[in-house]
Amino acid sequence: MRIVVVEAGLGTPSSTRLLADRLTAATAEILAGQDFEFSTVALRELAHPLADNLLTGFPSGPLVPAIEAVAAADALIVVTPVFAASYSGLFKVFFDVLEPGVLRGTPVLLAATAGTARHSLVLEHAVRPLLSYLGALTVPTAVFAATEDWGAAGVGALDERIARAATDLSGLLGVGSAPAAGLDAEAAVVQEHAFGAPATFIDELLRSART
Numbered sequence: 001m002r003i004v005v006v007e008a009g010l011g012t013p014s015s016t017r018l019l020a021d022r023l024t025a026a027t028a029e030i031l032a033g034q035d036f037e038f039s040t041v042a043l044r045e046l047a048h049p050l051a052d053n054l055l056t057g058f059p060s061g062p063l064v065p066a067i068e069a070v071a072a073a074d075a076l077i078v079v080t081p082v083f084a085a086s087y088s089g090l091f092k093v094f095f096d097v098l099e100p101g102v103l104r105g106t107p108v109l110l111a112a113t114a115g116t117a118r119h120s121l122v123l124e125h126a127v128r129p130l131l132s133y134l135g136a137l138t139v140p141t142a143v144f145a146a147t148e149d150w151g152a153a154g155v156g157a158l159d160e161r162i163a164r165a166a167t168d169l170s171g172l173l174g175v176g177s178a179p180a181a182g183l184d185a186e187a188a189v190v191q192e193h194a195f196g197a198p199a200t201f202i203d204e205l206l207r208s209a210r211t
Helices: 015-030 043-056 063-072 089-096 122-133 158-172 201-210
Strands: 002-007 037-042 075-083 107-114 143-146
Touching: 002 015, 002 063, 015 037, 015 075, 015 107, 015 143, 015 158, 037 043, 037 063, 043 063, 043 089, 075 089, 075 122, 075 158, 089 122, 107 122, 107 158, 122 143, 143 158
Parallel strands: 002 037, 002 075, 075 107, 107 143
Antiparallel strands: none
16 A cells, blocks of 8 residues: 655755654554555655646646656645645645546545744645545644744644654554544544644634734
8 A cells, every 4th residue: 555745845854844754754653564655745846847737737747657646545644834824835736736536535644834833723724625625534633843843842742743643544544543433534623733732713813812
């Protein structure tokens, strides 16, 4: 079985790629001994072919195997940086050029990076709706990493959230425990950040008012 990691980091290195690698490692650890292989699609390397695809309607060059890999994947891990309070344009363009229905029923782990925890709800108001619209089965636990999350410890720290999301994805693949009963994988808002509690809309409003 194949798990494809799609990351939209722009720098080399980037926090987006770092989070993608840590999610991959956590998932691979849970799936150790199982017949899974991992590959990574770095969208930074596909910027020009993606622009050409938008203009011509056809993929070319290295974009072709990238699209084929995603279409054939049994699961995805997708990670985007946050720009203007949403996913990056490069991230959106890649999913725009996929054929309709290609992700239907595919388990997808969602993740994002940003400079501040104020953007933590981007996974719920932008990334999850996009992947759900495309028919993907989004993992309940999404992972958001702000600058202050890197190296932080304690309840709800980044490593803990990464492990939980990897466990959820593995459960949807039939390995280990399935996501908690009663959660709708395409609608449940369980995004957590470094404070350890679920990031509700009211929580974010109150936090924004204090800062």
